[in-house]
Amino acid sequence: MSDFVFPAVAPLVEMTGITKRFGSNVVLQDVSFNVRAGETHILAGENGAGKSTLIKILGGIHTDFEGTIRLQGREIQPRSPLHSNELGIAIIHQELSLIGPMSSADNMFLGRNKATAGWVHNRLQEQEAAKWLTQLGLDIDPRQPVEQFSIAVRQCIEIAKALSQQARVLIMDEPTSALQEPEVERLFQLVEQLKQQGCGIVYITHKMEEISRIADRITVLRDGKLLGTEAASELPASKLIRWMVGRELGEQFPRRDKQIGTPRLEIANFSVFPQGRSAAPTVRNASFTIGAGEIVGVGGLQGSGASDLFLGLFGAYGNRVSGNVKIDGSTVTIHSPRRVIEAGLALLTSDRKATGLVLRRSIVENIVLPSLSKLARKGWRRPAAEQRVAATMAEKLCLRAASLEMPVAELSGGNQQKVAIAKWLETKPRVLLLDEPTRGIDIGAKREIYELMHQLTRQGIALLLITSEMSELLALSDRVIVMHRGRIMADMPGNVATPDSVLAAAMGGHEADNSLFAGNDIQSTNAPDNESCATNEPVGGE
Amino acid sequence: MTASNDLQRNTKKHFRLSPAARAFLALALVLLLGFVFNAHGAFFKLGTHRDALRQSSVYGILACGMTLVIISGGIDLAVGSVVALVAVCSALMAIHWNWSPWIVVPLSLLIGATCGAVSGGITALLRVQPFIATLAMMVFARGLAKHVSGGTKISTAIEQADKTYRYAELPKWFRAIDSRVLWGQVSVVTVVCAACLLVAFIALARHVWGRQLYAIGANEEAARLSGVPVIPAKIAAYVASGVFAAIAGICQAAQETQGDPEAGAGYELVAIAMVVIGGTSLMGGRGGVCLTLLGVLIIGYLEKILSINAVPEATRLMLTGIIIVVAVVAQRQRSS
Structure with a gap:
């Protein structure tokens, strides 16, 4: 019933028929999306679904697109991030956009200083900044450089900055990815408060728990297309996941016959000290073996040390490693990437643009x-x-x-x-380390990379894989190793590993009580697929 | 070929000229300027061209090393001072002590190489920014040049212990460097400069090291993780720059028939301007020796055309400044 009242609440922002192309690649196709005052609108979808592109259009970062945007009924064309700010749209980015050495007052008034003839009224700015900060329940000195605060505080400063610009639409892109539990709680209170002030909030997250807690409405995108917008109450978690994933895992991942040969890479008591030997290691006493043609997945949450394990093995940290590493039975001295490459190791880094x-x-x-x-x-x-x-x-x-x-x-x-x-x-290479091999690429290319990985295993190359997508980890790996704070917590066969068991180990062996990877409901729907994929069910229709 | 590496594909939508084509265009424009303002036909005389090339040769030699360093993502401000240091040392050895060129030249090159190795080591090993490391070397080498020479020019007039002067003879090979070959139409320094350009070109275009410099300049971390020996390759670039500076220093001493501790001041900036006008990116990872050759010719001819037209030095400097800006803005790539 209540849905029938909504025409009275005109949307704050209405995006209609948005299409965006990168070259010949259509990343958004005829997507419509609206945000009302006083609601939290979740934008959901897998990586590459087009969520961030949509947000970037609203934020004035992508300016060439088809479709219309209306702000409180008036058609707008965000030309630049600054212009979109002036219109009352603010994005709280994943990578915060504050300038570290500057104070929070300076950051808040950057580009629109309170000044007379070029002379900045510091006192006035500080008072104003303090006002907004206290409103968010933040008791900090507005003159202190922002780099001295925790990420959570910085995020609040960023929100205060947006509010001070009279933002009516706040877009939060995975705001909790760097936050601890109590800080997340505070953020949620803040979101509630902003809603009551009549702001419209667009919230992007992969965490099911957060969606069920704060969502008023949910819009789901998949492969650049709109699947629909529903009130949160109409979209239970199981249905949401079906919308987001949209296909069975069996179709997404090609199958392969595994043939695991003699040990290719053997490591024993391997530790990595990126900050030097006097500091704590980020990988502690890791020991495992990979056979020829085997794919071993390394799971873990942010900061688990999995990437450092790869970098350490590869010699990126020079000789700041300890332990014994053997490739095809002969010991490798880790000193520099050059030597390690000669020994037959290769590393596909997680950030192809930077490294x-x-x-x-x-x-x-x-x-x-x-x-x-x-x-x-x-x-x-x-x-x-x-x-x-x-x-x-x-x-x-x-x-x-x-x-x-x-x-x-x-x-x-x-x-x-x-x-x-x-x-x-x-x-x-004899051993290939793959750190997020499918990050930021479309579904078709992902599939090609999976097939390539299988082809490589047939040539007897051992593959070590890091991926933040649980489905990928489980479907591709013959064995799953799970790391937590630099230690290997579990080493299990791929057909035994479930999202629950991986998550439990990733969180340090305790029972997974919330959903840091994908969510409890994803686990229950996906688990049967993983098993069928990892075992022997033939591919239907072929 | 380096030039072909730089050739950008012209897409159908955006017609873009390659940096080489743009540099060619700029050079043609400069030559056209000479054609128009030919100073009563002076521009059409062979001697004018010979002089233009001779006068830009020392800068051109420095620009070879500078190209290597800039492509690796660095900069070498010390070359001007190394010119002075080597000029003083080689004059001392050749004129005062009358040593054989077979000893003087290798020793001079060694001095240049050492200076390069030190500034390269400071940047690559101690991770000091190249600007700072080579700035320090620039000041240090200038001081060393003054120390070695006692603050005076090392010339054929040698002061004796009793304050009288003895006049030494200028070594024959000094005179040879300042002479002309090929029927008297090309200066020896120009030949030296051409040889340096060729060596730098081959090293960059065909040697593994050259390719490594491009990779380091464009993305040092990716290069390191691809097994490129980043530290030795970078140091080698500065060593090469030091060696080229030493060659320039010997030429300078031969041309001036003396070792002046004040020589070479500001030469590094001319060399950088030549490299940049050619179209090599100061950000590193892009450019080449062919482009530098064009840059050398552009600045060399510009100077000559202005001077044969009796443009006063003050105006000449101001015009050069403006032209550098215009050329670099025109060279800027719009690709994101």
């Missing part, structure tokens, strides 16, 4: 970079050989590019990832 690729240089240059010396004769390069190698690799991985001389920066995410993989395959 994986040289974006400004061409595809060929990137593919041959780790094997430059190998391809050269006495230090002199052989460009023809390099071209040949790169062309073969590109064909093998179905790389879609206009030319191999094109800068990698101009490729799509999936194709960039293929270049990053190609460069490692060219080194003929």
Whole structure:
């Protein structure tokens, strides 16, 4: 019944028929979305569903799109983040956008200082800042540099900044990812308070628990399309997950026959000290073995040490590691990436733009970079050989590019990832460490990468995999290792591992009481699929 | 080929000129300027071109090393002072002590290489910003040049213990460097400069090290994680820059027939301007020696055209400043 009253509440923001393309890639297709005053509107969907693109359009970051945006009935065109702020739309980013060494007052009035003829009224700004901060229940000195505060406090400062700009629409993009439990509680109180003040809140999260706690309405996106908007009460968790995932795991992940051979990588009592030996290690006494053709998934929450395990093994921390590492039975001294690469290890880093690729240089240059010396004769390069190698690799991985001389920066995410993989395959690795191999790439490219991984296992390469997507971890791994604060908490066969058991171990062995990965309800719906995928059910229809 | 690495594909929508094409265009424009303002035909005389090339040769030699360092994402401010240090040392060895060039030249190159190794080591090993490390080396080498020379020019007039002067003969090989070859039409320094450009070109375009410098300049962390020996490669770039500066120092001493501890002041900035005008990015990872060659010619010819037209030095400097800005803005890539 209550739904019939809603025409009286005109939406604060209404986005209609939004379509956004990146080149030929349609990332949003005819999406409509609205936010009312005094509601918390959850924007849900898997990675790559188009949530952040939609938000960026509203926030003035993406300015070329089709469709209309109305703010309180008036059509608007956010031209820039600043313009969208002026219109009353504020985004609280995942990566906070405050300037560390500046005070919270300075941050709040950055770009719109209270000033006479260029002279800043510091006192006035501080008073004003203090007013907004106290309103949020934050008792801090507005003159203190923001970098001295915890992330939670900084997030509140950012919200205060948005409020001081008279923001009516607040967009929070996974605001709790860096917060601890009591701080999350405070944030929720704040959200409630903002609702009562008539703000409309767009909240993006992957955590089911949060959705059920604060959602008024939920909009679900999948592969750039709108699946629908429902009142939270109409969308129970099980239905929400079906909407979000939309397919059985069995279809998403190709199947493979596993054939696990002799041990490829054996590590014993391996510890990593990124800050030097006097500081605490981020990986403590890790021991495990991977066989040829085996895929071992490493699970864990943020800060579990899984990435450091990879970086440590790869020599990225130099010799600040201890323990015994053997590849194919011979001991490897870890000293620098160069030596480790020679020993047959390769690492696909989690951030291909920052650490994986040289974006400004061409595809060929990137593919041959780790094997430059190998391809050269006495230090002199052989460009023809390099071209040949790169062309073969590109064909093998179905790389879609206009030319191999094109800068990698101009490729799509999936194709960039293929270049990053190609460069490692060219080194003929025996063990391949994959840190988030499918991050930020579309479903089709993901599938290709899964198939490639299977192909590599058939060649006897051992794969070690980190992924933050539980479904991927469970469906791809022959064995799952779970880390918590640098320690290996569990090492279980893939067909035994369930979201519950992984999560329990990831949280330090206690029973998982809330849903940090995906949520209790996801676990109950997904678990049967995982099992059917990991065992022997034939693929239907083929 | 380095130039072809820089060739950007012209997409259908945006017509973009490659940096090489733009630098060519700028050079053509400068030459056109010479054509128009030919100072009563002076521009069409062979001697004018010979002088233009000779006068930009020392800068061109410095620009070779500068290109390597800038592509690796660094900068070398010390080259001007290294020119002075080497000029003083080589003049001392060759003129005062009358040593053989077979000893003087290697020793001079060693001095330059050492300076480069020190500033490179400070940047790569101690992780001091290249600007600061080479600024320190710039000040230090200047001081060392003054210390070695006792603050005076090292010339053929040698002061004796009893305050009288003895006149030494200028070594023959000094005179040879300042002479001309190829029927008297090309200065030896220009030949040296061309050789330096060629060496730098081959190293960058065909040697593994060159490719490593590009990768380091564009993304040092990705290069390191790809097994590139980042620290040795970076130090080698500064060593190369030091060696090129030493070659420039010897040429400078030969041309001036003396070792002046004040020589080379501000040369580093001219060299940087040449590299940048060519289209090599100060951000690192992009550019090449062919572009630098164009940059050398652009600035060299510009100076010459202004001077044959008797433009006063004050105006010349102001014009050069404006032209650097215009050229670099025109070179800027719009790709995100």
